[in-house]
Amino acid sequence: MYHARLWSSRHSRGLEIVYNAVNPSLLSVLRGVSKLFGRRFDKPITALESMAKGFLFDCQMCGDCILSKTGMSCPMNCPKTIRNGPCGGVRANGMCEVNPNMRCVWVDAWNGAAQMKNGGAIKDIQFAVNNQNQGTSSWLRMVRDE
């Protein structure tokens, strides 16, 4: 949802706090599930991730989540899927060059990052996404250290 997405990047600091608080326990639960049941629950877990992050961030399930490094604004919503943005075409009013009805996801990303404690991570160079991971769960990948 576009409006939820804008809300999320505006409240990046709050989400960062929640993320830092919840992430370790979420990962340990998933680690347990993964140990006990192998890959049997991969599908529902992936669906859950897709739903939660889809609502909050318009997550595209690239399988290589970097939201915490991009001001809680998902870079895969950029029409050019730029992971080191923004491009040079951002409109003077901050809207996307390709889609004038959408705020540039990277303007939101830099604004979001400015509020976050570890917002400086947006300066890290992101390598091109591994397209083989498209549609898979980032959570499970983190757990399995793939």
Add this chain to the structure above:
Amino acid sequence: MSKVEGITTRQGLNPGDPLPQPPGHKSHGRFEQVLRAGHFAITTEIAPPDSADPDEILKRAHLFDGVVDAINATDGSGAHCHMSSLAVCAILTRIGYSPVIQVSCRDRNRIAIQGDILGAAALGVTNLLCLTGDDVSAGDHPEAKPVFDLDSVSLLQTVRTLRDEKQFLSGRVLDTAPNLFMGASINPFVPPLENRIDQLAKKIDAGADFIQSQYCFDIDLLTSFMARAVDMGLTERCYILIGVGVLASARTARWLRENVPGVHIPDAIIDRLDGATDPKQEGRNICVELMQQIKEINGISGIHVMAYRQEKYVADVVKRSGVLGGRQPWAPEQMKTSIGIVS
């Protein structure tokens, strides 16, 4: 004008032969030598023709003889289809020009791009500009499939992997690495203004040796941007060339501002064109003044003149601006025959 010995006169037995690569240089190209020698460099761009005729390219390049150090060949700019950048560059290197191949991520994935980079180096191209590229919706084939497998920064990393690690992204080893002087673009004139400096820093971290900026019509913005770049030590790590444009009229200026992504033209410039009796001449005067002001700003290594459909005025604005001092960039001997394959 006197010729500076060395850089501007040096060439191999045949004009297209590679120059010896001095120690510490990334390429064996003349453009890198000019910048590293501390000269104020001028580059420009060639609009690849909608044609299969190679002579058309040489005709266009010839307009810039003696006033530019390198010529960019655009890669389907504005998402419009033209002759490929690689082919244009290959033709230019044949007679010794120093082209900059523009590589955009819109049309090719990492397999095609890496292949083209090796091919370009094999054809004598020594400079490369890494761009993300305009979206297909901006061009004449909006129904095309946009690729964007890489972005400008991961493209810089890719070139660095090929050049410095001598391998493909897959890790497969190259027999001979491409020696390329690698560039990127910046646009300090559009949002998020605060973070444009970080974007420059990121591109330098990713390996950019030189930068060519988007059109600059706003000296105040540029001055504050460059002050930060100098403070952060970025100008020590990379050569920055600032883009200027030749505007033909207030109408073109308005059109550019509204239709070309990322072009920022202050009202003052448009008013000046509106009020001029000879807008074409005024557009060139504005360009000359901008060039002179840009040269005075600390940390800038050169100017990139983009004069789409105004190519014949490039020599005039460069000469009038006086930014080259007494230096005359290398130019090839006049060709006696055509290389045309199309009769």
